[in-house]
Amino acid sequence: MTTSERQKPVFRFAPSPNGPLHLGHALSALLNRDMAEAEQARLLLRIEDIDQTRCTPEFEAGILRDLEWLDISWESPVRRQSEHFPEYQAALHELIERGLVYPAFLTRGEVKARVVAYEAAGESWPRDPDGTPHYPASDRERPADEWRDMLTSGKKHAWRLDMRKALDLIGELLFWTETGDGRTGEIAAEPDVWGDVILSRSDAPSSYHLSVVVDDALQGVTHVVRGLDLFHATSVHRLLQVLLGLPQPVYHHHRLILGADGRKLSKSQGDSGLGELRAQGMSGADIRRLVGL
Structure with missing residues (x-):
């Protein structure tokens, strides 16, 4: 990594491969990409696969396909928590x-x-x-x-x-x-x-x-962009950062995409995945409109 690359802001999208990505993940991934481009920053992809029971290589492969379909690119190598x-x-x-x-x-x-x-x-x-x-x-x-x-x-x-x-x-x-x-x-x-x-x-x-x-x-993440459902968890993260002597990023907690019943979208509830929407003929531009970007 060059000196100029080290000095750039760093964003990251960090999904868990325990199910297919849905519209809420698309909003987060697209916001990370858009904000990174606006800051001329680096964008990283991290696979949060600590849960070895629920996380699978098949779901990870689906995540990569969905991100490529959304025209989102990231730096290599991908960091996998299991490693x-x-x-x-x-x-x-x-x-x-x-x-x-x-x-x-x-x-x-x-x-x-x-x-x-x-x-x-x-x-x-x-x-x-x-x-x-x-x-x-x-x-x-x-x-x-x-x-x-x-x-x-x-x-x-x-x-x-x-x-x-x-x-x-x-x-x-x-x-x-x-x-x-x-x-x-x-x-x-x-x-x-x-x-x-x-x-x-x-x-x-x-x-x-x-x-x-x-x-x-x-x-070296400088900007954490994630859903409002993790807003309160940031209190714990700040405490751990101080206890371990780690730097603090800037946080941006974005709105959530809600289902027809008013709850946030969830893999466990079987909400429609991006792959299913793609199979219905939707494009990446359609997804941007659906999530309000």
């Missing part, structure tokens, strides 16, 4: 060594049972912006020797960020620069509303939160 697990593990290990994460042993079923019992008594269990209950404090409050014994026994566990300890260590308010379709300017981060977020689990060596901040730093 960079050691980098995420190194970041996690740093946080473990600093005592900022703890092993979490409760299963989803056990957490759900605790929440149900608690709320049956008329109390309200805290939930994150996605509506998921915060993880109970019991594992965080275990004595260290109990952690070690349980880890030595091979008991399945995840690693969770000790949010209170992390915020106490930072000791200052965090902000990010936002240029998107909602609030703009300097946005105050509120990572505590997420509780003790998961950074690694037994079936995946990294979480979205951890891998995305590591990737953005390693790839």
Whole structure:
């Protein structure tokens, strides 16, 4: 890479190959391309395939076909998260060594049972912006020797960020620069509303939160353009960036494409993929119009 290339702004489109791209992904990809061209910036493609159960080479091939059909080009090589697990593990290990994460042993079923019992008594269990209950404090409050014994026994566990300890260590308010379709300017981060977020689990060596901040730093990303559904997650990303000494990009969270029922489009709900629209005879220009560009 030349010096001039290193000095250019860097955008990235980062889909997960766990299903076909839909119109919401098209909006994000096209915005990244358009904004990168306006800034005379580099555009990267990152395949976020940490979930080795749901992500497949077939879906990745479909992503590449859809992007080429939309006339979107990117720099080579493509970064695949599945090829960079050691980098995420190194970041996690740093946080473990600093005592900022703890092993979490409760299963989803056990957490759900605790929440149900608690709320049956008329109390309200805290939930994150996605509506998921915060993880109970019991594992965080275990004595260290109990952690070690349980880890030595091979008991399945995840690693969770000790949010209170992390915020106490930072000791200052965090902000990010936002240029998107909602609030703009300097946005105050509120990572505590997420509780003790998961950074690694037994079936995946990294979480979205951890891998995305590591990737953005390693790839020199200066502008993150993604949907408004990830607006609140940026609070966690800013905290991790500060804890790991990573640079912060500028963020642009764009509007979402909604279905006829008013919900955002989703692969899991079977919303029409771009390949299906292409098979119906639509062109890339048609897709631009459909997403309001």
